[in-house]
Amino acid sequence: MSKSTRATMALSKAGIAFTTHSYDYDADADSIGLAAAAALGEEPGRVLKTLMLLLDGKPACAIVPSDREVAMKKLAAALGGKSAQMMKPADAERISGYKVGGISPFGQMKRVPVAIEADALKQPHVYINGGQRGLQVRLAPRDAVDLLGAIPAAITA
Template identity: 65%
Template sequence: MSKTTAATLALTKAGIAFIPFPYDYDPDAPRIGLQAAEALGRAPEQVFKTLMAEVDGKPVCVVVPSDCEVSMKKLAAAFRGKSANMMKPVDAERLTGFKVGGISPFGQRKKVPTAIDETAELFDEVLINGGQRGLLVGLSPADAALATEAKLVDLVA
Protein backbone atom coordinates (compact mmCIF):
# COMPACT_ATOMS: atom_id res chain seq x y z
CA MET A 1 0.00 0.00 0.00
CA SER A 2 1.23 3.45 -0.89
CA LYS A 3 1.11 6.17 1.72
CA THR A 4 1.11 8.75 -1.08
CA THR A 5 -2.37 9.48 -2.40
CA ALA A 6 -4.17 12.47 -3.87
CA ALA A 7 -5.31 13.22 -0.30
CA THR A 8 -1.85 13.10 1.28
CA LEU A 9 -0.40 15.12 -1.59
CA ALA A 10 -3.09 17.79 -1.12
CA LEU A 11 -2.36 17.99 2.62
CA THR A 12 1.38 18.22 2.00
CA LYS A 13 0.91 20.91 -0.64
CA ALA A 14 -1.27 22.90 1.79
CA GLY A 15 1.41 22.64 4.47
CA ILE A 16 -0.87 20.65 6.78
CA ALA A 17 0.90 18.29 9.21
CA PHE A 18 -0.52 14.78 9.38
CA ILE A 19 0.45 11.28 10.45
CA PRO A 20 -0.40 8.30 8.20
CA PHE A 21 -2.18 5.41 9.89
CA PRO A 22 -2.20 2.34 7.62
CA TYR A 23 -4.38 -0.58 8.75
CA ASP A 24 -5.67 -3.89 7.41
CA TYR A 25 -8.81 -2.97 5.48
CA ASP A 26 -11.63 -5.52 5.64
CA PRO A 27 -13.95 -5.12 2.62
CA ASP A 28 -16.49 -7.44 4.27
CA ALA A 29 -16.80 -5.39 7.47
CA PRO A 30 -20.41 -4.29 8.04
CA ARG A 31 -19.23 -0.80 9.03
CA ILE A 32 -15.84 0.13 7.59
CA GLY A 33 -15.23 3.11 9.90
CA LEU A 34 -15.78 0.99 12.98
CA GLN A 35 -13.51 -1.71 11.59
CA ALA A 36 -10.79 0.90 11.00
CA ALA A 37 -11.12 2.21 14.57
CA GLU A 38 -10.85 -1.30 15.96
CA ALA A 39 -7.87 -2.18 13.75
CA LEU A 40 -6.02 0.92 14.98
CA GLY A 41 -7.09 0.62 18.62
CA ARG A 42 -8.80 4.02 18.55
CA ALA A 43 -12.15 5.13 19.93
CA PRO A 44 -14.83 5.06 17.19
CA GLU A 45 -15.79 8.66 17.96
CA GLN A 46 -12.22 9.77 17.13
CA VAL A 47 -12.18 8.01 13.74
CA PHE A 48 -14.24 9.97 11.24
CA LYS A 49 -15.85 8.60 8.09
CA THR A 50 -16.19 10.57 4.88
CA LEU A 51 -19.52 10.46 3.10
CA MET A 52 -20.70 12.09 -0.09
CA ALA A 53 -24.21 13.48 -0.17
CA GLU A 54 -26.41 15.89 -2.07
CA VAL A 55 -28.22 18.90 -0.68
CA ASP A 56 -30.94 20.16 -3.00
CA GLY A 57 -29.26 18.12 -5.76
CA LYS A 58 -25.79 19.66 -5.26
CA PRO A 59 -22.84 17.54 -4.05
CA VAL A 60 -21.41 17.99 -0.55
CA CYS A 61 -18.84 16.15 1.55
CA VAL A 62 -19.72 15.14 5.11
CA VAL A 63 -17.23 13.98 7.76
CA VAL A 64 -18.74 12.40 10.88
CA PRO A 65 -17.64 10.01 13.66
CA SER A 66 -17.52 6.40 12.50
CA ASP A 67 -20.02 5.32 15.15
CA CYS A 68 -22.68 7.88 14.14
CA GLU A 69 -25.30 8.34 11.45
CA VAL A 70 -25.82 11.60 9.57
CA SER A 71 -29.05 13.49 10.19
CA MET A 72 -30.32 14.44 6.74
CA LYS A 73 -32.33 17.28 8.28
CA LYS A 74 -29.22 18.74 9.99
CA LEU A 75 -27.16 18.18 6.84
CA ALA A 76 -29.62 20.11 4.70
CA ALA A 77 -29.74 22.92 7.27
CA ALA A 78 -25.92 23.09 7.43
CA PHE A 79 -25.86 24.00 3.73
CA ARG A 80 -29.03 26.12 3.86
CA GLY A 81 -30.94 23.58 1.82
CA LYS A 82 -34.34 21.97 2.01
CA SER A 83 -33.46 18.31 1.55
CA ALA A 84 -30.45 16.00 1.66
CA ASN A 85 -29.73 12.45 0.59
CA MET A 86 -26.73 10.18 0.29
CA MET A 87 -24.96 10.14 -3.07
CA LYS A 88 -24.90 6.88 -5.02
CA PRO A 89 -21.51 5.15 -4.62
CA VAL A 90 -20.75 5.24 -8.35
CA ASP A 91 -21.42 9.00 -8.43
CA ALA A 92 -19.28 9.55 -5.30
CA GLU A 93 -16.37 7.68 -6.91
CA ARG A 94 -16.67 9.59 -10.17
CA LEU A 95 -16.86 12.97 -8.42
CA THR A 96 -14.07 12.43 -5.90
CA GLY A 97 -11.64 10.23 -7.81
CA PHE A 98 -11.53 7.84 -4.83
CA LYS A 99 -13.02 4.36 -4.36
CA VAL A 100 -15.76 3.83 -1.78
CA GLY A 101 -14.01 2.81 1.44
CA GLY A 102 -11.16 5.14 0.52
CA ILE A 103 -12.98 8.44 -0.04
CA SER A 104 -11.18 11.32 1.62
CA PRO A 105 -12.31 14.93 2.02
CA PHE A 106 -8.77 15.97 1.02
CA GLY A 107 -7.60 16.07 -2.59
CA GLN A 108 -10.91 15.28 -4.23
CA ARG A 109 -11.07 15.53 -8.00
CA LYS A 110 -13.70 18.28 -7.74
CA LYS A 111 -13.85 20.56 -4.70
CA VAL A 112 -17.27 20.55 -3.05
CA PRO A 113 -18.62 22.25 0.09
CA THR A 114 -17.63 20.26 3.17
CA ALA A 115 -18.95 19.96 6.71
CA ILE A 116 -17.27 18.21 9.64
CA ASP A 117 -19.25 17.20 12.70
CA GLU A 118 -18.52 19.57 15.56
CA THR A 119 -17.58 16.70 17.90
CA ALA A 120 -14.20 16.66 16.11
CA GLU A 121 -13.28 19.62 18.32
CA LEU A 122 -13.38 17.33 21.37
CA PHE A 123 -10.08 15.76 20.23
CA ASP A 124 -6.54 16.99 19.70
CA GLU A 125 -6.30 14.58 16.78
CA VAL A 126 -8.91 12.96 14.56
CA LEU A 127 -8.37 10.18 12.03
CA ILE A 128 -9.89 10.69 8.58
CA ASN A 129 -9.56 8.65 5.41
CA GLY A 130 -6.27 9.29 3.62
CA GLY A 131 -7.45 8.58 0.10
CA GLN A 132 -7.31 4.82 -0.16
CA ARG A 133 -8.74 1.77 1.53
CA GLY A 134 -6.64 0.93 4.57
CA LEU A 135 -5.15 4.39 5.15
CA LEU A 136 -6.27 7.03 7.60
CA VAL A 137 -4.48 10.29 8.38
CA GLY A 138 -4.29 11.81 11.83
CA LEU A 139 -4.47 15.58 12.11
CA SER A 140 -5.97 18.30 14.27
CA PRO A 141 -9.65 19.13 13.70
CA ALA A 142 -8.64 22.74 12.95
CA ASP A 143 -6.24 21.58 10.23
CA ALA A 144 -8.87 19.23 8.79
CA ALA A 145 -11.32 22.13 8.58
CA LEU A 146 -8.66 24.42 7.10
CA ALA A 147 -7.62 21.90 4.45
CA THR A 148 -11.20 21.40 3.27
CA GLU A 149 -12.56 24.90 3.99
CA ALA A 150 -15.16 23.02 6.06
CA LYS A 151 -17.66 24.30 8.53
CA LEU A 152 -17.85 22.56 11.89
CA VAL A 153 -21.51 21.89 12.68
CA ASP A 154 -23.82 19.40 14.38
CA LEU A 155 -24.49 16.73 11.75
CA VAL A 156 -25.34 13.54 13.63
CA ALA A 157 -28.73 12.01 14.26
Protein backbone atom coordinates (compact mmCIF):
# COMPACT_ATOMS: atom_id res chain seq x y z
CA MET A 1 0.00 0.00 0.00
CA SER A 2 1.30 3.41 -0.93
CA LYS A 3 1.38 5.92 1.89
CA SER A 4 1.70 8.79 -0.58
CA THR A 5 -1.71 9.98 -1.72
CA ARG A 6 -3.17 13.33 -2.73
CA ALA A 7 -4.32 13.62 0.90
CA THR A 8 -0.87 13.05 2.42
CA MET A 9 0.72 15.32 -0.18
CA ALA A 10 -1.77 18.10 0.67
CA LEU A 11 -0.96 17.73 4.38
CA SER A 12 2.78 17.75 3.72
CA LYS A 13 2.55 20.76 1.42
CA ALA A 14 0.62 22.65 4.12
CA GLY A 15 3.28 21.81 6.72
CA ILE A 16 0.85 19.82 8.88
CA ALA A 17 2.36 17.30 11.30
CA PHE A 18 0.79 13.87 10.77
CA THR A 19 1.57 10.17 10.81
CA THR A 20 0.14 7.47 8.56
CA HIS A 21 -1.44 4.28 9.87
CA SER A 22 -2.35 1.29 7.71
CA TYR A 23 -4.87 -1.39 8.62
CA ASP A 24 -6.65 -4.28 6.91
CA TYR A 25 -9.64 -2.70 5.18
CA ASP A 26 -12.81 -4.80 5.39
CA ALA A 27 -15.20 -3.85 2.59
CA ASP A 28 -17.87 -6.09 4.12
CA ALA A 29 -17.84 -4.44 7.56
CA ASP A 30 -21.18 -3.10 8.79
CA SER A 31 -19.40 0.17 9.59
CA ILE A 32 -16.14 0.99 7.82
CA GLY A 33 -15.34 3.65 10.44
CA LEU A 34 -15.92 1.36 13.42
CA ALA A 35 -13.89 -1.39 11.73
CA ALA A 36 -11.04 1.10 11.23
CA ALA A 37 -11.20 2.15 14.89
CA ALA A 38 -11.07 -1.47 16.04
CA ALA A 39 -8.19 -2.30 13.67
CA LEU A 40 -6.24 0.73 14.92
CA GLY A 41 -7.04 -0.01 18.58
CA GLU A 42 -8.51 3.48 18.99
CA GLU A 43 -11.70 4.85 20.50
CA PRO A 44 -14.39 5.33 17.81
CA GLY A 45 -14.67 9.00 18.83
CA ARG A 46 -11.08 9.56 17.66
CA VAL A 47 -11.50 7.85 14.28
CA LEU A 48 -13.47 10.20 12.07
CA LYS A 49 -15.37 9.31 8.93
CA THR A 50 -15.59 11.54 5.89
CA LEU A 51 -19.03 11.78 4.32
CA MET A 52 -19.83 13.44 1.01
CA LEU A 53 -23.20 15.16 0.94
CA LEU A 54 -25.39 17.43 -1.09
CA LEU A 55 -26.14 20.75 0.61
CA ASP A 56 -29.03 22.39 -1.22
CA GLY A 57 -28.00 20.25 -4.21
CA LYS A 58 -24.29 21.24 -4.11
CA PRO A 59 -21.35 19.10 -2.88
CA ALA A 60 -20.27 19.39 0.74
CA CYS A 61 -18.37 17.27 3.24
CA ALA A 62 -18.98 16.26 6.86
CA ILE A 63 -16.36 14.82 9.21
CA VAL A 64 -17.82 12.99 12.20
CA PRO A 65 -16.76 10.36 14.76
CA SER A 66 -17.11 6.83 13.40
CA ASP A 67 -19.64 5.90 16.10
CA ARG A 68 -22.05 8.76 15.33
CA GLU A 69 -24.52 9.68 12.61
CA VAL A 70 -24.89 13.05 10.90
CA ALA A 71 -28.01 15.03 11.74
CA MET A 72 -28.80 16.42 8.30
CA LYS A 73 -30.74 19.47 9.54
CA LYS A 74 -27.93 20.43 11.93
CA LEU A 75 -25.36 19.98 9.15
CA ALA A 76 -27.35 22.09 6.69
CA ALA A 77 -27.75 24.85 9.28
CA ALA A 78 -24.03 24.77 10.18
CA LEU A 79 -23.08 25.26 6.53
CA GLY A 80 -25.73 27.92 5.90
CA GLY A 81 -28.04 25.73 3.86
CA LYS A 82 -31.62 24.57 4.05
CA SER A 83 -31.29 20.84 3.46
CA ALA A 84 -28.65 18.14 3.22
CA GLN A 85 -28.65 14.55 2.03
CA MET A 86 -26.08 11.85 1.45
CA MET A 87 -24.42 11.90 -1.96
CA LYS A 88 -24.66 8.81 -4.18
CA PRO A 89 -21.43 6.76 -3.97
CA ALA A 90 -20.58 7.21 -7.68
CA ASP A 91 -20.98 11.00 -7.36
CA ALA A 92 -18.91 11.03 -4.15
CA GLU A 93 -16.10 9.23 -5.97
CA ARG A 94 -16.26 11.51 -9.01
CA ILE A 95 -16.32 14.75 -6.99
CA SER A 96 -13.77 13.79 -4.33
CA GLY A 97 -11.45 11.84 -6.62
CA TYR A 98 -11.29 9.00 -4.09
CA LYS A 99 -12.94 5.57 -3.88
CA VAL A 100 -15.72 5.08 -1.30
CA GLY A 101 -14.07 3.70 1.84
CA GLY A 102 -11.00 5.78 1.04
CA ILE A 103 -12.50 9.27 0.78
CA SER A 104 -10.37 11.88 2.50
CA PRO A 105 -11.33 15.51 3.01
CA PHE A 106 -7.73 16.43 2.15
CA GLY A 107 -6.60 16.78 -1.47
CA GLN A 108 -10.04 16.41 -3.04
CA MET A 109 -10.42 17.27 -6.71
CA LYS A 110 -12.55 20.31 -5.87
CA ARG A 111 -12.75 22.31 -2.65
CA VAL A 112 -16.18 21.97 -1.02
CA PRO A 113 -17.66 23.36 2.21
CA VAL A 114 -16.70 21.19 5.20
CA ALA A 115 -18.24 20.83 8.64
CA ILE A 116 -16.60 18.85 11.44
CA GLU A 117 -18.26 17.60 14.61
CA ALA A 118 -17.22 20.08 17.31
CA ASP A 119 -16.69 17.29 19.87
CA ALA A 120 -13.77 16.04 17.77
CA LEU A 121 -11.82 19.17 18.67
CA LYS A 122 -11.73 17.99 22.31
CA GLN A 123 -9.44 15.11 21.27
CA PRO A 124 -5.65 15.57 21.38
CA HIS A 125 -5.45 13.81 18.01
CA VAL A 126 -7.84 12.22 15.53
CA TYR A 127 -7.61 9.79 12.64
CA ILE A 128 -9.03 10.79 9.27
CA ASN A 129 -8.92 8.82 6.03
CA GLY A 130 -5.62 9.29 4.23
CA GLY A 131 -6.96 8.96 0.69
CA GLN A 132 -7.16 5.22 0.19
CA ARG A 133 -8.87 2.23 1.73
CA GLY A 134 -6.95 1.01 4.77
CA LEU A 135 -4.97 4.23 5.33
CA GLN A 136 -5.61 6.77 8.08
CA VAL A 137 -3.67 9.91 8.98
CA ARG A 138 -3.27 10.89 12.65
CA LEU A 139 -3.18 14.63 13.31
CA ALA A 140 -4.35 17.37 15.62
CA PRO A 141 -8.02 18.11 14.91
CA ARG A 142 -7.36 21.87 14.88
CA ASP A 143 -4.86 21.36 12.03
CA ALA A 144 -7.58 19.60 10.00
CA VAL A 145 -10.00 22.47 10.68
CA ASP A 146 -7.42 25.08 9.66
CA LEU A 147 -6.35 23.33 6.45
CA LEU A 148 -9.89 22.58 5.31
CA GLY A 149 -11.47 25.84 6.44
CA ALA A 150 -13.92 23.52 8.21
CA ILE A 151 -16.74 24.80 10.38
CA PRO A 152 -16.78 23.11 13.81
CA ALA A 153 -20.41 22.53 14.83
CA ALA A 154 -22.66 20.06 16.62
CA ILE A 155 -23.70 18.11 13.50
CA THR A 156 -24.44 14.66 14.90
CA ALA A 157 -27.67 13.18 16.21
